[in-house]
Amino acid sequence: MKALVALTAQFEMASTAYADANGITRNDDWFILKMQEELGELTQVWIKLTARGRKRGKSDDELRHDLADEAADLLGHILLFANRNDIALAPAIKRKWRFEPDIFN
Template sequence: MSETFKALSERIGKVGELYARAHNIERSPDWYLLKLTEELGELTAEHLLIGGRATPDGDGSGGTREALENEAADLFGQFVLYLRANEIDIEAAIERKWLRHLDHYTEAGDA
């Protein structure tokens, strides 16, 4: 990735604002979580379709690598919007929750 997370987050935030205005969407705190859940469902559907564990829609769309990537982008974008709306510093949270384990496992010789 060539952009910092902060710069990417700002650009995604602008797109979210433009989309909400264009479609007259009032984004409540619950809306962000519900939209994130919707996007996870769409990614799941594409994943299962590619793996042959689901059947395509009546129009036969989906089931391609590009469709999977697009749904992953939608999920990521909505996740970023959720983080922004809830003022979550994800970089600090990842350091605290995940990356601290690197030192532990490195010291134990497991890395």
């Protein structure tokens, strides 16, 4: 659990710094709206990578890089949302996925 708490804290510090630098108010709605935005961006890259959208001159390697970036953004915003809403992910993962990942140990 320490690793996930530490990872969440790192995302929180980066997000707070970004919000402060850009005059963004992170209220309750912001956290879920950012998750939705990042999922949309991940989907856009996936559409391009799977030849269902215009690649706009990007190679598959560049798109895979973008895909990884957007997946990282989504992961960060999921952790930020869970943290903001006091969601205990470890018990939920055990209930829903029926395993306890090493990151919680």
